Amino acid sequence: MSQQLILGVAIAYLLVLFAIAWLVERRGGAPRLTGSSLVYTLSLAVYCSSWTFNGGVGRAALNGFDFLPIYLGPTLAFCLGPIVIRRMLRISKANRITSIADLIGARFGRSAGLAALVTVIAVIGLVPYIALQLRSIAQGYATLSATSSVPGSQPLQLDSALWAAAILTVFAMLFGSRSIHPGEHHPGMVVAIAAESILKLLSLTIIGVFVVYGLFHGFGDLFGRAASAPEIAPTFAQAPDRYGFSWIAMTVLAMLAAFCLPRQFQVMVVENVDERHLDRAIWQFPLYLLLINLFVLPIALAGRLLLPGTDNPDNFVLALPLLGQRPIISLIAFLGGVSAAASMVVVETTALSIMVCNDVVMPALLRVKSLGLSERSDLTRLLLWVRRAAMVVVMVLGYLYMRHDSSEVALVSIGLMSFVAVAQFAPALLGGLFWRGATKAGAIAGISLGFLVWCYTLLIPSFTHEPLVAAFITRGPFGIGLLRPYGLFGLVGLDPVTHATFWSLLANIGALLGVSMLERQRPVDRAHAALFVDADNPSDAAQSWRRTALIPDLNSLASRFLGRARTEAAFASWARERGLDPATAIRADAETVLFYERLLASAIGAASARVLVGAIVEEEPLGVEEVMRILDETSRVIEANQRLEDKSRALEAASAELKQVNARLTELDRLKDDFVATVNHELRTPLASIRAFSEILRDHPRLSDAERLEFLAIIIAESERLTRLIGQLLHLSKIEASGAIPAQRALVDLAAVVRESSAAMRQVFAGANVSLDVDIADAEAQVMGDHDRLVQVLINLLGNAVKFSPRRGGRAELSVRRYGAEVELAVADNGPGIPPADRTVVFDRFRQLGDSMGERPEGVGLGLAISQKIVEQHGGRIWVEEAEGGGAVFKIRLEAARVAEPA
Amino acid sequence: MLRRTARRDRFIGLFVLGAILFNPPILNLFGGTVFGWPALFVYLFGAWALIIAAVALLSRTGRAADDEQAPR
Numbered sequence: 001m002s003q004q005l006i007l008g009v010a011i012a013y014l015l016v017l018f019a020i021a022w023l024v025e026r027r028g029g030a031p032r033l034t035g036s037s038l039v040y041t042l043s044l045a046v047y048c049s050s051w052t053f054n055g056g057v058g059r060a061a062l063n064g065f066d067f068l069p070i071y072l073g074p075t076l077a078f079c080l081g082p083i084v085i086r087r088m089l090r091i092s093k094a095n096r097i098t099s100i101a102d103l104i105g106a107r108f109g110r111s112a113g114l115a116a117l118v119t120v121i122a123v124i125g126l127v128p129y130i131a132l133q134l135r136s137i138a139q140g141y142a143t144l145s146a147t148s149s150v151p152g153s154q155p156l157q158l159d160s161a162l163w164a165a166a167i168l169t170v171f172a173m174l175f176g177s178r179s180i181h182p183g184e185h186h187p188g189m190v191v192a193i194a195a196e197s198i199l200k201l202l203s204l205t206i207i208g209v210f211v212v213y214g215l216f217h218g219f220g221d222l223f224g225r226a227a228s229a230p231e232i233a234p235t236f237a238q239a240p241d242r243y244g245f246s247w248i249a250m251t252v253l254a255m256l257a258a259f260c261l262p263r264q265f266q267v268m269v270v271e272n273v274d275e276r277h278l279d280r281a282i283w284q285f286p287l288y289l290l291l292i293n294l295f296v297l298p299i300a301l302a303g304r305l306l307l308p309g310t311d312n313p314d315n316f317v318l319a320l321p322l323l324g325q326r327p328i329i330s331l332i333a334f335l336g337g338v339s340a341a342a343s344m345v346v347v348e349t350t351a352l353s354i355m356v357c358n359d360v361v362m363p364a365l366l367r368v369k370s371l372g373l374s375e376r377s378d379l380t381r382l383l384l385w386v387r388r389a390a391m392v393v394v395m396v397l398g399y400l401y402m403r404h405d406s407s408e409v410a411l412v413s414i415g416l417m418s419f420v421a422v423a424q425f426a427p428a429l430l431g432g433l434f435w436r437g438a439t440k441a442g443a444i445a446g447i448s449l450g451f452l453v454w455c456y457t458l459l460i461p462s463f464t465h466e467p468l469v470a471a472f473i474t475r476g477p478f479g480i481g482l483l484r485p486y487g488l489f490g491l492v493g494l495d496p497v498t499h500a501t502f503w504s505l506l507a508n509i510g511a512l513l514g515v516s517m518l519e520r521q522r523p524v525d526r527a528h529a530a531l532f533v534d535a536d537n538p539s540d541a542a543q544s545w546r547r548t549a550l551i552p553d554l555n556s557l558a559s560r561f562l563g564r565a566r567t568e569a570a571f572a573s574w575a576r577e578r579g580l581d582p583a584t585a586i587r588a589d590a591e592t593v594l595f596y597e598r599l600l601a602s603a604i605g606a607a608s609a610r611v612l613v614g615a616i617v618e619e620e621p622l623g624v625e626e627v628m629r630i631l632d633e634t635s636r637v638i639e640a641n642q643r644l645e646d647k648s649r650a651l652e653a654a655s656a657e658l659k660q661v662n663a664r665l666t667e668l669d670r671l672k673d674d675f676v677a678t679v680n681h682e683l684r685t686p687l688a689s690i691r692a693f694s695e696i697l698r699d700h701p702r703l704s705d706a707e708r709l710e711f712l713a714i715i716i717a718e719s720e721r722l723t724r725l726i727g728q729l730l731h732l733s734k735i736e737a738s739g740a741i742p743a744q745r746a747l748v749d750l751a752a753v754v755r756e757s758s759a760a761m762r763q764v765f766a767g768a769n770v771s772l773d774v775d776i777a778d779a780e781a782q783v784m785g786d787h788d789r790l791v792q793v794l795i796n797l798l799g800n801a802v803k804f805s806p807r808r809g810g811r812a813e814l815s816v817r818r819y820g821a822e823v824e825l826a827v828a829d830n831g832p833g834i835p836p837a838d839r840t841v842v843f844d845r846f847r848q849l850g851d852s853m854g855e856r857p858e859g860v861g862l863g864l865a866i867s868q869k870i871v872e873q874h875g876g877r878i879w880v881e882e883a884e885g886g887g888a889v890f891k892i893r894l895e896a897a898r899v900a901e902p903a
Numbered sequence: 904m905l906r907r908t909a910r911r912d913r914f915i916g917l918f919v920l921g922a923i924l925f926n927p928p929i930l931n932l933f934g935g936t937v938f939g940w941p942a943l944f945v946y947l948f949g950a951w952a953l954i955i956a957a958v959a960l961l962s963r964t965g966r967a968a969d970d971e972q973a974p975r
Contacts, residue, residue, distance in 0.1 A: 065930075065943055072925040075951065079918035079958055083911055220939045227936055236934065236941040243927045251926055283959035290951050297944060 003145045007163075009331060010338050014171055017342070020195055021175055021188030033194075034187040037277035041284040042194035043267045045201075047074060047258065048292055049129075049344035050136035051415040053204065053337045056293065058314035060300035064235040069247050071293055073254025075286035081278055085259060085268065087433055089278065091532055092269045096602035099355040100265040100425060104447075105607050107432035107532045108440035109525060112607035115359035117444065118425060121451045122262050123352055123394060125421025128462070130348060130398030132414040133341035136314070137164040140337045143318045144330060161402060168345045169395045176350025177387040189346065190271050196343040201292050203336025204317075208295020210329050211302045211320050219298065226301040249498040252505075253419040256426040261419075262351035263344065270351075345395075353390035358605025361386045366611050379560050383604065404463060416497045417458050420504060424450035427509045431516075436529045442516030450508030457500035461485045551588045553616045554596040561603045570599055671844060683725065686718035693718075728862045732869070747897055748790060750781040750816050750823055757794035758814055761802070768802045770810035770829075778818040782897040785874040793870050793878075796863040797827040797890050804831035804888070822876075823896045828889035839880045843868040913961055917954060924950045 024033060033039055052070075059067040078085070088103070097103045101122065105115025138161035175189040216222040226232045258264055272278070303316030306323060310316070317337065321329035362383070427450075428443035463469045476484040483489075486496050488503050521529070551571075558567040574595050575585065588596070593613065600609035693711040697703065703711075758774045765772045783790075794814065801812040813828045834842060843864045871878040876894035883889040923929060925947070933943045 065947065068947060069925070072921075072947075072951065075954060076918055076921045076925065079914055079921055079954070082914050082962070223936065223940050223944075227939075227941075236936065236943065241931065243930050247930065248926050251922075279962045282962055283955050286951070286955045286958070290948065290955065294948070297941075 003141075006141060006144050006331070006334065009335065011167065013335055013338065014167070014342060017192045017196060017339075018171065018174055021192040023188075024191045025178075025188035033191050034273055037274075037280040038284070039191060039194045040267075040272065040274075040277040041281045041288065042197040043190045043271065044264070044281060044285045045197035045288050045292075046193050046263055046267055046343050046347050047261075047285075048197070048200060048289070048340060049415075050133050050337050050341035051129075052292060052296075053200065053340040054136050054140065054314045054317055055132070055415060056296045057300045057303065057316045058312070060297050061304050061313035061316060065243070065297070066247070066250070067296060068293065069250035070254045071286075071289040073251045073256075074258035074289060076251070077255045077258040078282040078286055081282040084430070084433070085278060085282075086275065088259065088269050088429075089272055089275050091433070093272075093275075094598075095606060096598040098270060098358055098602065098605050099351060100260060100262055100429070101355045101359045102601070102605045102607070103265075103269075104425060104428050104432065104443065105359060105605075107529075108428075108438075108443050109528055110606050110610045111440050112359070112363045112611065114440060114444055114447075115355075115605070115607045116363070117447060119352075119355040119359045121421060121424060121447065122355060123397070124459070125424075125451075125454070126262065126348060126352065126418050127394070127397045127401045128414045128459075129418035130345060130394065131402035132418075133168075133345050134161045134165050134398055134402050137161065137338055137341050139312065139315055140318055140334050143315045143322070144334050162399060164341075165395050165399045168342055169349070169391055171342065172346045172349040172353075172391050172395075173388050175346045177353060177384050177391065185271060185273070186350065187271075189350065190267065193267065193343045193347060196339045197288070199339045200336050200343075201288065203332050203339070204292055204295055207317055207321060207329060207333050207336075208299055210324065210326065211299050212295070214326070215302055215306065215320065215324055222298055222301060222305075225305055229305060232301065232304055245502075246495050246498045249501040250416070253416065253423050253497075253501055256423040257419045260422040260425045260429065261348075262355060262422070263347040266347055266351040266354075349391045349394050352394050353387040354605070356390035356393075357383060357386045359607050361390070362604050362608040363611050366608060380563065383561065413497065414462075417462065420458055420497060420500050421451070421454050423501070424454060424504060424508055427505070427512045431512055432529075433532060435516075436526070436533045437516050437521065438512065438529065439516045439519050439521055439525060441519050442512045442514070445515040446508040446510075446512030449511045450504045453504040453507045454500060457485045457488060457503055458496060461496065548590065549588050549593055549613075549616050551585055551592065554588055554593065554613070557612060557616060558596055558599050561600060567599070571595075679729070683722065686722040686725075690715050690718045690722075728866065732862055732866050745784050746787070747782050748785050748787045750783060750790075750825065750894075751776045751779045753787060753790045753794060754814055754816050754825070757791045757798060760791070760795055761798040764799065764802055765812070768805070768810065769807065770802050770805045770812055772798070773811070773813040775813060775815035778816055778823065781816055781818055781823040783823060783874065783876075783894045784897050785894070786870075789870045790874070793867040793892070794825065794827065796867050800863065800890070801827055801829040801831070805829045806831060818896065819893070821896055822893045825892040825894070826889055828883040828887060830883065830885055830887040833882055833886055834880055834888045842880060843878070910961065910964070914958075917957055917961065921950075921954045924954070 056067040056070070091097070091107075092103060095103075095106050097106060099119075101115040101118035104118050105111050108114050138159070141160045141164070175192065176186060212219055212222055216225070227236060259268060299316055299320065300313065303310065303313055303320055307316065307319055310319065317333045318330050321327070321333055424447055427446050428438070431438040431446075432443065461469060461473050464473070473485055476482065481487075481490075486492075486499060488499065491499060491502070494502065555567060555571060558570075562570075574592070575581065578592070580592075585592075597606075597609045597613045600612060604612075693715050697708060697711055754774060754776055758772060762772065798812065798814065802810075805812060809830075811830045813826070815824075815826045815828075817824045817826070868878050871892050871894070874894055876892055878890065878892045880888050880890050930943065930947075933946045935942050937945050
């Protein structure tokens, strides 16, 4: 086939793909296409590079089923998709993650250093993988055009691999770095890859069907002839140790690569537009892998049967159709291979260029103050050129590696080298997402140690045609056998990839666990880890940092990288969500700062965004003041709590008081009833006797005069008693009605009051044979009040004293004394006294203690009540105590009038 | 509709089952041919299809539960 035709068809095909991408982007991302889970699934199939297309067949031809673990691994990884991948999606979306380096860096304190380390490893680790794609295209081209099949052996300008590299670089630039998209979404690229994936599958199926049904008579014939061929049959025989550690290692590598390969991360996480697509992808993607592998073994078997002695089984896919004289099918196979290689190269270089740009170049450039980058107004062009340069560098490295690498190594082995390299990200990534204790130092130690082991056991030995390296492989460095790169510490019997997988992952995981556990995590790191590990709700991410800045500053910063229109649209929607007024909001709170940081991160990566935002933000990592404020708030809460307790205590007291009042009211109610009953009784008794005696006088005219006089005397006495009673009742109600103000307020000489009242009562005392001592200790005592009422009180008290003094040897004493600012009047007797329980109730109306003393005393029971009222009206108090020699002493204290105070 | 943790456990279960089925030593039990087809070929693709079908089934039962959560 002519070289021009092949080249023309390949370039035409790539142009068609580019047209698809261009149309999609022009139509605003074609939401119906990019919003479909099928496109998402098909874009994941970028996993199947030319390695699947050509290398898988080659491996199957050499080793039987050995090619399958590469696809079984992702199937297993996707079984865990709803747990692992979903978490990666959520975290990445919340933090606007743009690459796997970004994610790992972001998890460990937005570490720019860690992200840069991951990027460097990814670039170095993937160089062999890209070299593989170039070589596969070159080999295919050579097979088709029937030129020398050894790439790199021709002069540069004729080397098809170089041309392939150049063309693919241009396409990668066109697809991946045409403009800066927020969130690094490349909808056009995704749709083009999905289209390529369909072509890959179709192409391999067409070849498979052609081989099975065109060259053989169906599967039965093919398998039958293979089973009878002596050199192939053993492949299918049962052997207890046919597949061992190598199989397991490849399964593990492929499982990890399914999300650690930068291109897989790009299409699976970064380009994901809807988390729900994952629900279908977790089974559709493995199904795609199954379908594309269905014909790999048949093609390989056919190749071995029909093309015995071929030195390069990787080309069976192309060689078999040629053998069957079907150049068109050969061309389809070549296009399938180109398609697989192109999609892989485009996405991988795009992902790598984003990583290099966002996580290495930009953070470094931004830190160099003299460049003044952070002041430049528009950096989008710079970003694009950095990315394009990164793509060129990656492709050049790939091409150089291809020319230097030994051409004898099969495609699969080169690919596996890259798998081992990217698998080094898995411990930090998975550990970071699921283990809170993973620390930055642990991640750095793990990744770098794993990478060093990878370099030692795989990368350096891959330069086998250097004589130095050959000696290094066979004898070890400086002839130390234990350190041979393919038999480290004497571990022999494993193939190089399995050997390297074991040692590198052991070192990696060991260092991650060991360093993380030994290191003490700072609280801020722990908070950061929690954000990722408990990340199903990352909205409170702003809380561990309290940062503030001016919104115009943030806005102009973001516009430099995203363009003014995009920034303003993004902020407007944020402001709407937060209920801010975009026109007036000036100061950004911590969450708004975080929003801007994430917005920036979506264009230039988390590490760069952190550097930039950090430059204009006032960061307060919870200083002493802040802590004090929190403490203050806490103490305020405690205080409020205490006040509440006080209040409830006061309430309790009030309710207790109320209860008391209530009890008192009930008592009063009872007293009122008693009062009514007593008044009734008191009034009726004299009335009844008056009536009775009057009737006797009316009805018995013949009564003797003596009798008549006696009866009249009784009537008069009872009338007097009635009068007295009514007078006292009126008096009491008058006092009560007049309230607290005494009728008269004048200076009262207490000595005079005492003398007057004792004089008034002297006859009564004499009649009752009770002695009365008057003791005027303070002759000057004066109070403000009503002279007559005070006399009445004393007479009342003296009357009581007479009543309760014993008939013989009765003794009473009336005294007036001064106690500071008060004057005390006391009336003591030597009667039976008043029991303590009754000392307050004696002042109640009609409360007569006579009941308990067997004999009803004279009087109506209003005297003490009236006395108490009068004393209260004078602002004093009256109470009763036990007298010194038994008996009761009523005491009154009144405030002494000022004028009476000695000057 | 499954509870979230139950669904999670089932996916982990499938992962473990797949890891056992897809790897030696189980693999090495299959040799020779079945109806003229290599037994290992039939076994591997069969087990693979089985796991994919199970994942598909499980993701379908779980989706209702996920849709109930508010769209993020």
